[in-house]
Amino acid sequence: MERDPIVLAERAREGHQASGARLIRMLEEGDAGALDGLRALLPHAGRAHLLGITGPPGAGKSTLVDRVVGELRRRDQRVGVIAVDPSSPFSGGAILGDRVRMQTHATDPEVFIRSMATRGQLGGLARSSFEATTVLDAMGYDVVLIETVGVGQDEVDVVELAHTTAVVSIPGMGDDIQAIKAGILEIGDLFVVNKADLPGADRVAKQLTAMLHLREAPRDGWEPPIVKTEAERARGIPELVDVFESHRDHLESSGSLHRKAVRRRERVFHDLLRERAAARVLAAEPDAGRGVLSALASGELDPYAAVEALLGPDELSASRGVA
Amino acid sequence: MSDRKIRVLLAKLGLDSHTVGVTVIAQSLRDAGMEVVYTGLRQTPDMVVQAAIQEDVDVIGISSLSGAQMQHIPKVLDRLREQEVDDKLVVVGGVIPDEDAESLKAAGVHAVFTMGARTGDIATYIREWWDTQRAQEA
Numbered sequence: 438m439e440r441d442p443i444v445l446a447e448r449a450r451e452g453h454q455a456s457g458a459r460l461i462r463m464l465e466e467g468d469a470g471a472l473d474g475l476r477a478l479l480p481h482a483g484r485a486h487l488l489g490i491t492g493p494p495g496a497g498k499s500t501l502v503d504r505v506v507g508e509l510r511r512r513d514q515r516v517g518v519i520a521v522d523p524s525s526p527f528s529g530g531a532i533l534g535d536r537v538r539m540q541t542h543a544t545d546p547e548v549f550i551r552s553m554a555t556r557g558q559l560g561g562l563a564r565s566s567f568e569a570t571t572v573l574d575a576m577g578y579d580v581v582l583i584e585t586v587g588v589g590q591d592e593v594d595v596v597e598l599a600h601t602t603a604v605v606s607i608p609g610m611g612d613d614i615q616a617i618k619a620g621i622l623e624i625g626d627l628f629v630v631n632k633a634d635l636p637g638a639d640r641v642a643k644q645l646t647a648m649l650h651l652r653e654a655p656r657d658g659w660e661p662p663i664v665k666t667e668a669e670r671a672r673g674i675p676e677l678v679d680v681f682e683s684h685r686d687h688l689e690s691s692g693s694l695h696r697k698a699v700r701r702r703e704r705v706f707h708d709l710l711r712e713r714a715a716a717r718v719l720a721a722e723p724d725a726g727r728g729v730l731s732a733l734a735s736g737e738l739d740p741y742a743a744v745e746a747l748l749g750p751d752e753l754s755a756s757r758g759v760a
Numbered sequence: 761m762s763d764r765k766i767r768v769l770l771a772k773l774g775l776d777s778h779t780v781g782v783t784v785i786a787q788s789l790r791d792a793g794m795e796v797v798y799t800g801l802r803q804t805p806d807m808v809v810q811a812a813i814q815e816d817v818d819v820i821g822i823s824s825l826s827g828a829q830m831q832h833i834p835k836v837l838d839r840l841r842e843q844e845v846d847d848k849l850v851v852v853g854g855v856i857p858d859e860d861a862e863s864l865k866a867a868g869v870h871a872v873f874t875m876g877a878r879t880g881d882i883a884t885y886i887r888e889w890w891d892t893q894r895a896q897e898a
Contacts, residue, residue: 438846438847454813454814455813455816455843455845458813458814458815458816459816461816462767462816465763466763466764466765467763524795525790525791527791528790528791528792528793529765529793530765530789530790530791530792530793530794530795530796531790531795531796532786532787532790532796532798533795533796533797533798534798534800536797536798536799536800536811537798537799537800540799540800540802540807543799543803543806543807543810543811544804544806544807544810549814550811550814550815551814551815552797552815554765554795556763556765
């Protein structure tokens with residue numbers, strides 16, 4: 438199959454799924470030319486509504502995504518899905534099982550589902566989720582859903598990727614909404630109480646309301662709604678999609694959409710700069726790099742001394758400009 | 761920064777509901793460092809092919825324990841040809857009589873693993889095929 442990234446980008450734009458999929462694959466693999474393909478697509482991206490779905494393992498995220506896709510299709514939207522599952526820290530392999538719950542759309546040509554493994558990324562997304570999202574956006578999908586790995590309290594990268602982030606919780610996960618406290622609570626533009634037929638659902642919704650009241654007043658005037666769903670029975674889904682759409686409208690009218698786009702560009706810039714600058718330092722003096730790594734392994738150098746050995750004492754002690 | 765991983769789609773077609781084998785294989789391939797996209801039960805040939813395209817897998821693995829392999833698997837191969845997908849390894853595992861295995865291979869399946877196969881054999885076969893492919897690329 439074709440591997441010229443520019444040709445792949447062109448064909449992807451014409452709606453050729455295999456070309457889009459191959460480009461995503463090359464981006465994920467760090468292929469040397471793949472970024473040229475991505476850059477060719479950039480002018481055509483920026484139209485899609487990027488929806489993040491996050492929450493603890495077992496909250497029903499994949500089933501919810503499946504039902505949301507169904508409702509969006511009824512509203513005549515073309516839909517892309519990025520579903521992230523964890524890589525094994527031991528083998529580097531992964532079992533990506535989110536498609537099992539998304540079978541309804543398995544032969545719908547207007548739905549594109551791509552599973553991604555985290556490949557060592559810690560924030561709840563895969564390393565190339567930003568790039569993959571851009572490809573689907575440029576391919577003309579009206580909505581791109583990003584389902585994170587099952588998260589705990591601090592895997593909040595999705596908020597930098599998505600325009601609208603839904604935090605999914607369920608009843609029965611312990612007092613004080615253990616599963617969604619701290620960082621996760623702060624990032625929700627809306628909260629979904631899924632499996633709302635289970636006992637305790639009203640209590641979870643009440644606790645969420647109480648905790649949201651303790652939260653600082655939203656800067657752009659959006660009060661995060663709480664939506665109850667039973668994804669398994671497709672209940673509450675049209676209401677949920679209504680909330681997604683009204684948040685999108687709110688982002689546009691408040692100017693937040695632009696702010697989010699800027700933040701996203703900065704994030705991609707910093708990530709890429711960090712990665713490439715580090716690679717450049719190591720490649721400039723490969724012997725020194727190898728020497729430092731083996732000294733690090735033997736314990737002769739600690740990590741701080743190792744960086745100092747490569748960059749010099751001034752760089753190490755320089756204050757950190759941008760995170 | 762190259763980070764190439766073998767991606768494998770695992771599927772079960774039709775009404776075959778025996779999942780133990782395919783789960784064991786999924787784990788074994790993950791432990792061999794591969795990314796396994798598991799699509800679950802009751803797949804149709806169209807579903808398998810669309811998933812293989814969207815996920816851009818290298819390998820399509822079909823588990824068959826219900827005896828219906830000759831109804832479903834040749835259709836997967838037909839759909840792949842229709843969609844001009846010709847760069848994927850297709851392997852089949854399960855309870856497959858010898859004569860069916862031969863027909864499947866004649867129809868385009870690369871390898872058939874039957875009851876005597878050890879789980880590691882499949883990972884090894886895939887890895888060797890992958891290494892050969894990469895060697896040809898270079």
